[in-house]
Amino acid sequence: xxxxxxxxxxxxxxxxxxxxxxxxxxxxxxxxxxxxxxxxxxxxxxxxxxxxxxxxxxxxxxxxxxxxxxxxxxxxxxxxxxxxxxxxxxxxxxxxxxxxxxxxxxxxxxxxxxxxxxxxxxxxxxxxxxxxxxxxxxxxxxxxxxxxxxxxxxxxxxxxxxxxxxxxxxxxxxxxxxxxxxxxxxxxxxxxxxxxxxxxxxxxxxxxxxxxxxxxxxxxxxxxxxxxxxxxxxxxxxxxxxxxxxxxxxxxxxxxxxxxxxxxxxxxxxxxxxxxxxxxxxxxxxxxxxxxxxxxxxx
Numbered sequence: 001x002x003x004x005x006x007x008x009x010x011x012x013x014x015x016x017x018x019x020x021x022x023x024x025x026x027x028x029x030x031x032x033x034x035x036x037x038x039x040x041x042x043x044x045x046x047x048x049x050x051x052x053x054x055x056x057x058x059x060x061x062x063x064x065x066x067x068x069x070x071x072x073x074x075x076x077x078x079x080x081x082x083x084x085x086x087x088x089x090x091x092x093x094x095x096x097x098x099x100x101x102x103x104x105x106x107x108x109x110x111x112x113x114x115x116x117x118x119x120x121x122x123x124x125x126x127x128x129x130x131x132x133x134x135x136x137x138x139x140x141x142x143x144x145x146x147x148x149x150x151x152x153x154x155x156x157x158x159x160x161x162x163x164x165x166x167x168x169x170x171x172x173x174x175x176x177x178x179x180x181x182x183x184x185x186x187x188x189x190x191x192x193x194x195x196x197x198x199x200x201x202x203x204x205x206x207x208x209x210x211x212x213x214x215x216x217x218x219x220x221x222x223x224x225x226x227x228x229x230x231x232x233x234x235x236x237x238x239x240x241x242x243x244x245x246x247x248x249x250x251x252x253x254x255x256x257x258x259x260x261x262x263x264x265x266x267x268x269x270x271x272x273x274x275x276x277x278x279x280x281x282x283x284x285x286x287x288x289x290x291x292x293x294x295x296x297x298x299x
Contacts, residue, residue: 004033005048009032015045031079031115032079049128055122055123057088061091072110076113084116110126154232157287165188166190170229172195173194175233180234193211194213197214197216222248227254230256230259235260261290283298
């Protein structure tokens, strides 16, 4: 059965190259949906549709019945034939897409995906990688607390992980200034050591449990920090340099969990992304709130 990969908006070239490197030949493209014969891991897919099936569409009602016969919950992707697709979706059970109030775990109920390839033919997958429609996560945002919107990436990573720092956990936030991720961690009740040569925003630095050290994240010796429950990084750095930092902390054995943003400057470094993904137990993915970057999670 074919596998379909939905690219995040604007990142189709990265997904095509990733699939090419994995020898997954793309047989067709449908908007941002790349359909291949091979099932391979993919960091640049917002959602992976596993074991896709094609179904005839004799009528709007018969299409909806065919999907309901497979399972209850479906998300529509409609780059073409939007009106007809919307009429089919209206006949399917409603799937709540209310914005998430953080902290909360990602949904666990199966959520399939489907699209109209043609007015008389649809493609559907009951099992998909993302628990959110088309991999798009929406939050009830905090417009006043955080100093920037970077906090949304960390919210999303932790929601997808389905766990987050607990009160009194020791957290290290590398490249912390102005303090968006530190704000998230302090709000959770964690003890946060924020590392950055630039200071935190004063109101973030004054939060309970926050300590700032005006140092370079790359010069920081793990032994000078000691055991930590979580290592977080949203540093602007070349991926290969971040990989060396992560490997140093892994070798130290002092960090239990990692959440790091892999930021690409200029061309996408697919080799570095693959090296992160090759770390045992690691997950590398493009979050809905990522830009030209991926998120590395080891937890």
